[in-house]
Structures are given as structure tokens and as C-alpha cells.
Amino acid sequence: MSDWRPRLIASDMDGTLLRADDTVSDATVAELERWRADGVPVVLATGRPPRWMHRIRQVLRHGTAVCCNGAVLLDLESFEILDEDLLHPEVLREITAELRRHQPDTWFAVEYGLEFRHEPIYQPRWDVDAPGVAVAELPELIAAPVAKLLARHEAVPRDEFVALVETVVGRSATVTNSSSEALAEISALGVTKATGLAKVAARHGVDPGDVVVFGDMPNDIAAFEWVREGGGRAVAMAHAHPDLLAAATDVTGTNGDDGVAAFLASL
Structure with missing residues (x-):
């Protein structure tokens, strides 16, 4: 070549x-x-x-x-x-409920294109006070389609947490990771x-x-x-x-x- x-x-x-x-x-x-x-x-x-x-x-x-x-x-x-290609509310509700059931201390945030929303307990590492960033409770976060669901854990090791998320999510969405932290990035299936x-x-x-x-x-x-x-x-x-x-x-x-x-x- x-x-x-x-x-x-x-x-x-x-x-x-x-x-x-x-x-x-x-x-x-x-x-x-x-x-x-x-x-x-x-x-x-x-x-x-x-x-x-x-x-x-x-x-x-x-x-x-x-x-x-x-x-x-x-x-x-x-x-x-x-x-x-967006994740829809019915899938978001299922994923977040199952992850909370398996690992109660999982915290969530979502990307809406030009906006970012996170739970009060979620600790964002960047853009804490940037425009378009706001705090909301989980039911509000997942009430509309999102580009990406973020699941974070502050205690479980990265690979262990991402593997757990992959198992829980199964074939309902796509899971990946691009961080050194226990942060799973969840997109629509495929x-x-x-x-x-x-x-x-x-x-x-x-x-x-x-x-x-x-x-x-x-x-x-x-x-x-x-x-x-x-x-x-x-x-x-x-x-x-x-x-x-x-x-x-x-x-x-x-x-x-x-x-x-x-x-x-x-x-």
C-alpha cells in the first residue's frame, strides 16, 4: 500500500x-x-x-x-x-431504571445537540457554568429524545462499570467509552x-x-x-x-x- x-x-x-x-x-x-x-x-x-x-x-x-x-x-x-440519530424516551426510561437497579449510585446526564442537562448529583468535569448547561431531575432529562445518554459512577473502576452498562443495556442501545473515568456513553442502537x-x-x-x-x-x-x-x-x-x-x-x-x-x- x-x-x-x-x-x-x-x-x-x-x-x-x-x-x-x-x-x-x-x-x-x-x-x-x-x-x-x-x-x-x-x-x-x-x-x-x-x-x-x-x-x-x-x-x-x-x-x-x-x-x-x-x-x-x-x-x-x-x-x-x-x-x-436519537435515543427516544421509552428506551431512556428502560435503560436508566435498569442501571439504577443494578448500580444505585449511577448518575445521569444527556446531550441535546447544543444543550447539556445533568442530575443534581451528577458531577460534570467541564462546562459547569457554560451556556446551555442546566440541572434537572431524571424524569425531565429523559422526557425528550437525546443524542447521547451519559452514565457516570464515582467509585466503580472504569472497565468494570462500562462492562456492567453494556450488560444491562444489551441490544437496546449502543455503549462505548472515551474517558479514563467510569463514564459510559450511550447512543441509539447501531x-x-x-x-x-x-x-x-x-x-x-x-x-x-x-x-x-x-x-x-x-x-x-x-x-x-x-x-x-x-x-x-x-x-x-x-x-x-x-x-x-x-x-x-x-x-x-x-x-x-x-x-x-x-x-x-x-x-
Whole structure:
């Protein structure tokens, strides 16, 4: 594959494209712009909600972002939501009730596209006083469709808690994790970064065999499998989670070493 070139570039943000200080290096921006100038779209595929995309929009300016682990497609230039796959109230009620029954100290929050709501007991780590963030009781949180349900536990180890959530949720929704904490991210059944990227690729007339995707955490596994099975390149960062490294076709440097830019430059 020495002469292989992508027709679409997709990258996770945190731990992948972004450095530890939440910025993108000038070298990475320049490399992405070089590919864009050659007609290759750059797509962000992230667990982040649209409301967390303002800063990256100032850097990359245009293109599509796959947000909330595939549930939301966002146009960066117009900042308009193009498509959504939502979790509906009846499923939310079932999941939250069952998780509380198995682990009573589970706390919940939800993403509504540009807004975030959390239970009074839930302890958000970011955006505590940001616009669009509010506190509500659980019945109100799950009364309307949501892009993503967050389940957090402050005492159970991450892998143990995520495994519990996967068992409880079963086939009623999709569970993943992109944090070092016991935080499970729950989307509508079948919704992953792969399904979001597939929609964007189809809009550009690109097959998975012509896609390169970069990532570092388990919520990137579905996208890696989609690309790898189609004959494309699934590139894990050097510091990636072991489960993602196992799904990769290639490994590049860390986010601190501009691993994305270095791999793209090597093509």
C-alpha cells in the first residue's frame, strides 16, 4: 500500500488531533490544509457534542463533524445540524431504571445537540457554568429524545462499570467509552462513529477503502473496523487503548508528536 492515498481523512479529536492543551499544532493544520487543497475532505469524528465544536471550527473553518459518537452530523461552516440519530424516551426510561437497579449510585446526564442537562448529583468535569448547561431531575432529562445518554459512577473502576452498562443495556442501545473515568456513553442502537462516517463518506461518493481514520480510544473501534474491512487505513495513536491498537492497520506517533500530520505526510 506504499502508493495508497486517501480520498477522505477522518480523525478523532481528543487524544488524537488535539494536543494535551486542547489545541491543534500549526504543523497539523498545515498538513490538513494541504490535503484539502488537493480535494480530500477532512472529517472530525468525535464523542464531543456540537456545543464543544466552536474552538475547532475557528481552526479548521469548514467541513463536516461527526459528533456524539456518530449520533449528530454538524456542518462546521454554518454550524447547522445536518442529521441526527436519537435515543427516544421509552428506551431512556428502560435503560436508566435498569442501571439504577443494578448500580444505585449511577448518575445521569444527556446531550441535546447544543444543550447539556445533568442530575443534581451528577458531577460534570467541564462546562459547569457554560451556556446551555442546566440541572434537572431524571424524569425531565429523559422526557425528550437525546443524542447521547451519559452514565457516570464515582467509585466503580472504569472497565468494570462500562462492562456492567453494556450488560444491562444489551441490544437496546449502543455503549462505548472515551474517558479514563467510569463514564459510559450511550447512543441509539447501531449508532457509532462508523455509521456517522459512512453517511459523510456517501455524501462525498467515497468508499471505506479510500478512507484513513485516526483515533485513540474504544469509541473509535467501530470506525476502525468499518475502514479496515473495506480496505482502508485505521491508524491508532502510539498511546492508544489496547483494544483500539488491536483493531488498527497502522500505528503513528502520539498526539503530542503530531502523529496525525506525520502519518499523512508519509503518504
